[in-house]
Amino acid sequence: xENVEQHPSTLSVQEGDSAVIKCxxxxxxxxxxxxxxxxxxxxxxxxxxxxSNVGEKKDQRIAVTLNKTAKHFSLHITExxxxxxxxxxxxxxxxxxxxxxxxxxxxxLTVIP
Amino acid sequence: KAGVTQxxxxxxxxxxxQVTLSCSPISGHRSVSWYQQTPGQGLQFLFEYFSETQxxxxxxxxxxxxxxxxxxRSEMNVSTLELGDSALYLCASxxxxxxxxxxxGEGSWLTVV
Numbered sequence: 001x002e003n004v005e006q007h008p009s010t011l012s013v014q015e016g017d018s019a020v021i022k023c024x025x026x027x028x029x030x031x032x033x034x035x036x037x038x039x040x041x042x043x044x045x046x047x048x049x050x051x052s053n054v055g056e057k058k059d060q061r062i063a064v065t066l067n068k069t070a071k072h073f074s075l076h077i078t079e080x081x082x083x084x085x086x087x088x089x090x091x092x093x094x095x096x097x098x099x100x101x102x103x104x105x106x107x108x109l110t111v112i113p
Numbered sequence: 114k115a116g117v118t119q120x121x122x123x124x125x126x127x128x129x130x131q132v133t134l135s136c137s138p139i140s141g142h143r144s145v146s147w148y149q150q151t152p153g154q155g156l157q158f159l160f161e162y163f164s165e166t167q168x169x170x171x172x173x174x175x176x177x178x179x180x181x182x183x184x185x186r187s188e189m190n191v192s193t194l195e196l197g198d199s200a201l202y203l204c205a206s207x208x209x210x211x212x213x214x215x216x217x218g219e220g221s222w223l224t225v226v
Contacts, residue, residue, distance in 0.1 A: 032212045043117075043203055043217035044156075089156065095212020098168040099146050099205075103156035 002027040004092050006104025013080050014112050021107045023090035024072040030092040033073045034101075035064060038087045047088075048075070080111045115140065117206050117218030125224045131192040134221045138185050138206030144168070145187040146215060147179060150201040159202075162187055163210040194225045 003026040013019050023033075031052035036044035050057045050064045050073065057064050061080075066073040077084055090104040118137040126132050138145050147159040158171035162181035179189040185206075191198055201222050205215035 034214065036217070043219045046214060046216060049214060091156075093212050098161050098163070098210045099144055099207050099213055099215055100158050100161060100169045100171070101146075101215065102158070105155045 002030055002092055002094070002102040004090060004102045004104045006090050006107060008107060009105065010108045010110075012110045012112060015080060015082060017080055019077045019080055019084070019109055019111075021075045021088055021090070021109075022072060023074070023092075023104050024070075025092045025102075026071065027092070027094065028068075028071065029094045029096075030102075031095055032093045033064070033066060034091050034093075035075050036089045036091065038089065038106075040086075044089060077109075080109075082111050082113050085109055085111045117204055117216055119202075119204050119218040119221050121221060122219065123222045123224075125226060126194050128194055128196060128225055130194050131190060132194060132223060133188055133190045134202055134204075134223075136187045136189075136204030136206075136218060138187070138204075139216060142206035142208050142216075143185050144207040144210045144213065144215075145181055145185065146205045146207070147187070147189050148203045148205065148217075149173075150203055150220070151199075156203070159189065161210065168210055191223075196225050199223060199225045 034049035038044040063076040091101040144163045146161040160170045161168040181187045201220045203220045205217045207213040
């Protein structure tokens with residue numbers, strides 16, 4: 001099956017700085033890579049996603065990059081704000097076998113005011 | 114548009130009992146997936162239902178089962194509960210199956226004592 005590794009497990013940044021979270025995947029057949037933000041006591045919320053036919057996608061302060069050759073993808077958050085503090089999960093899916101997603105172990109991001 | 118609704122939000126059960134969790138997907142969504150989230154194992158795929166049929170199943174024992182109704186609502190059942198079943202159970206819905214974006218509910222917190 002697929003194996004998704006996520007680093008770092010914890011990340012602290014000063015407000016206004018950038019944060020980068022990296023994930024690698026093992027199965028070259030994976031073709032869809034979403035990112036989720038989970039706040040305490042809540043379910044994961046989709047924040048951005050990317051498909052294998054695209055190398056980069058941006059949405060305001062959030063961007064995701066994908067390197068298919070190296071099998072890794074990254075989440076970039078610029079101008080961080082305290083409300084960005086949460087746990088972030090990356091995920092991968094092959095698509096052809098349904099909606100089964102494989103998740104990374106999560107990154108706890110703390111933005112220090 | 115209402116999101117994914119899960120009930121109950123919190124429950125406490127005794128070892129050996131069984132539990133049924135319910136999920137109402139986003140209106141128009143036909144695929145429902147279930148995930149177990151624990152601090153040690155992270156987010157793990159349980160199963161996916163589409164058009165009342167189980168599409169995929171994760172690596173969980175047969176004590177974990179589910180079903181989907183004609184209105185796309187889904188239930189999952191865990192029989193003979195064990196202490197290790199204590200977790201957040203998340204339901205996610207998607208328009209269709211096959212690598213589509215999934216949207217999570219707030220989850221059902223199960224504690225087994």
